[in-house]
Amino acid sequence: MAVIETRDLTYTYPGATEPSIKEVSITINKGDFVILTGPSGCGKTTLCRCFNGLIPHFYNGNLEGEIVVAGLNVNDQQIHQLARHVGLVFQNPENQLFALSVEKDVAFGLENFAMPRDEMRKRVDWALQMAGITELSERPPHELSGGQQQRVAIASVLAMQPDIMILDEPTSFLDPVGAQKIFEVINELNKKLGITIILVEHRLDLAAKYANHVIVMDEGKVVLNGTPREIFTSEEARLIGVGIPKATKLYQHLKQNGIQLKTVPVTTEETANLLREALKHD
Amino acid sequence: MIEAKDLHFSYPTGIEALRGINLTINDGEFLAVMGQNGAGKTTLVKHFNGLLKPTKGEVRVNGVSTRDVSVAKLARNVGFVFQNPDHQLFSETVEEEIAFALKNFGFEEAVIEKQVDWALNLLEITKYRKTSPFMLSGGERKRVALASILAWDPQVIILDEPTIGQDYQQKEKLQQFILQLNAQKKTVVVVTHDVEFVAECNPRVILMSQGKILAEGIAEEILTNQKLVAQASIVPPQITQIFLELADLGLPTNVIDVHEATKILLDRLRERQ
Numbered sequence A: 001m002a003v004i005e006t007r008d009l010t011y012t013y014p015g016a017t018e019p020s021i022k023e024v025s026i027t028i029n030k031g032d033f034v035i036l037t038g039p040s041g042c043g044k045t046t047l048c049r050c051f052n053g054l055i056p057h058f059y060n061g062n063l064e065g066e067i068v069v070a071g072l073n074v075n076d077q078q079i080h081q082l083a084r085h086v087g088l089v090f091q092n093p094e095n096q097l098f099a100l101s102v103e104k105d106v107a108f109g110l111e112n113f114a115m116p117r118d119e120m121r122k123r124v125d126w127a128l129q130m131a132g133i134t135e136l137s138e139r140p141p142h143e144l145s146g147g148q149q150q151r152v153a154i155a156s157v158l159a160m161q162p163d164i165m166i167l168d169e170p171t172s173f174l175d176p177v178g179a180q181k182i183f184e185v186i187n188e189l190n191k192k193l194g195i196t197i198i199l200v201e202h203r204l205d206l207a208a209k210y211a212n213h214v215i216v217m218d219e220g221k222v223v224l225n226g227t228p229r230e231i232f233t234s235e236e237a238r239l240i241g242v243g244i245p246k247a248t249k250l251y252q253h254l255k256q257n258g259i260q261l262k263t264v265p266v267t268t269e270e271t272a273n274l275l276r277e278a279l280k281h282d
Numbered sequence B: 001m002i003e004a005k006d007l008h009f010s011y012p013t014g015i016e017a018l019r020g021i022n023l024t025i026n027d028g029e030f031l032a033v034m035g036q037n038g039a040g041k042t043t044l045v046k047h048f049n050g051l052l053k054p055t056k057g058e059v060r061v062n063g064v065s066t067r068d069v070s071v072a073k074l075a076r077n078v079g080f081v082f083q084n085p086d087h088q089l090f091s092e093t094v095e096e097e098i099a100f101a102l103k104n105f106g107f108e109e110a111v112i113e114k115q116v117d118w119a120l121n122l123l124e125i126t127k128y129r130k131t132s133p134f135m136l137s138g139g140e141r142k143r144v145a146l147a148s149i150l151a152w153d154p155q156v157i158i159l160d161e162p163t164i165g166q167d168y169q170q171k172e173k174l175q176q177f178i179l180q181l182n183a184q185k186k187t188v189v190v191v192t193h194d195v196e197f198v199a200e201c202n203p204r205v206i207l208m209s210q211g212k213i214l215a216e217g218i219a220e221e222i223l224t225n226q227k228l229v230a231q232a233s234i235v236p237p238q239i240t241q242i243f244l245e246l247a248d249l250g251l252p253t254n255v256i257d258v259h260e261a262t263k264i265l266l267d268r269l270r271e272r273q
Helices: A044-051 A078-084 A104-110 A117-130 A147-160 A174-193 A202-209 A228-232 A236-241 A246-256 A268-281 B041-045 B070-078 B094-104 B109-122 B139-151 B168-183 B195-201 B218-225 B226-231 B236-244 B258-272
Strands: A002-013 A022-028 A033-037 A062-069 A084-090 A164-168 A198-199 A213-218 A223-226 B003-011 B017-024 B030-035 B054-063 B077-082 B156-160 B187-191 B205-210 B214-219
Touching: A002 A044, A002 A174, A002 A198, A002 B017, A022 A044, A022 A198, A022 A213, A022 A223, A033 A044, A033 A202, A044 A062, A044 A084, A044 A164, A044 B218, A062 B054, A078 A084, A078 A268, A084 A147, A104 A117, A104 A147, A104 B214, A117 A147, A117 A174, A117 B187, A147 A174, A174 A198, A174 A202, A198 B017, A202 A228, A213 A236, A223 A228, A223 A236, A236 B205, A246 B077, A246 B214, A246 B236, A246 B258, A268 B258, B003 B041, B003 B205, B017 B041, B017 B214, B030 B041, B030 B168, B041 B156, B041 B187, B070 B077, B070 B139, B077 B139, B094 B109, B109 B139, B168 B195, B195 B218, B205 B218, B205 B226, B218 B226, B236 B258
Parallel strands: A033 A198, A033 A213, A084 A164, A164 A198, B030 B187, B030 B205, B077 B156, B156 B187
Antiparallel strands: A002 A022, A002 A062, A213 A223, B003 B017, B003 B054, B205 B214
16 A cells, blocks of 8 residues: 655755756555665655655745655645654754753654653653663753764654654664664564655665665656665666665676576675575585 | 874763773874774864864874864864764855865965865865755765865865765765875875775774774774674674675685675685586
């Protein structure tokens, strides 16, 4: 079932001469784990802003085409109505956090929903725990490290338990183990709670194994749309400069040298298993 | 040359971020500083251009203690590109941003113009020269921040997480470009979590943990040492992960590069045919 559907979506920021996204027609199904990627400046963040109504309601500008999110026509809805369905974790956590304590920041969205106090308490604790920052609950967000701030930003969106969660490079400031933990949290939200995930990410090596759907944008357009396996082996992806994981690259290098592994691997485990088989068989 | 001797640093809040760092960075060296969030990486490199001064111990840049020189003076030799470009950018246009430091250093108008053009071109942001940096994407802002430092041609370039928000092609270019700076005998210090980036550049690496240096060596040694890597909250490069997985088949476990990996596998597979 489609949870996001756009048709010929084109958007131009106020004062800009050229649209930032052009004729975007995509379908995202409920429960999908989508990686949205493409060169910097290609329109990924702009597209995400359409999903939660920041475009056109906050940024103004000119939006053409159709966009339906969680059954709601974005053009007719206010941001706060969409916010019940769509949570956005900003690329730069400093643009999102503002309260005097982590706990208050995480509770803010729920306060706006007028949630009863007890339930709010539970939700906040749960979100802090899921993001692994329970011990930071009393700290002022602006004193935290970039990585810790990213976790707070995730927790504050998580607390709202949205149907769709959009994360704009949510781990860019985190060390690899920290990033992996966040991806695992996101994966759990996706697999256990059925939350649809849209992850804007360049580091496909870390995220690829969780996704079932990859969308590649270039110069405002959607240029590739398919499963990770399809995208990572396509010549177009290489030409656009999608960061093919090394696990898949090794497969490609071997293929160029006349060694064909049985299937296209997306993760290190898959590559290792295929190699093990090849090394034993021959 | 940059030397840190028994460097300690505590923030006013009392948090001890650096606890006895001893480190020498030679001229023309390429160094990657890695380690978990909060290990003290950024705090350490902020000492190299005097943004922070040691609480105890000292840092010497070209033989002079950073306590005795202003940041403005150190900056001429040591350029610092912040992790978050929004902490650095403030001008109305990209062009003005890049010209700012050059003006402060008192370069002639003609030189400024030439350097600005050069830096815009290098980072592929010429088309944004009249645009406000704040209209640009995160990755593009990062390139503006880098251009504004490179424009005055400092001897030492410190990059705090340069690959964040950069797409693959930009990352490849950045990598070429860092290697090129290094080939020109510039000293390059990169703070990064990006193991794949480090695996491809193979610089000298220092691993930090809890305000101390946990280990140092070339990337190939450090990134393939499972114990160290885990201690520093790093995941080994994908190629290393694959080879570690296949160690029982007699494959080497110290491989970080995809080309080297391909060669080893081809030899093994062909041998068997």
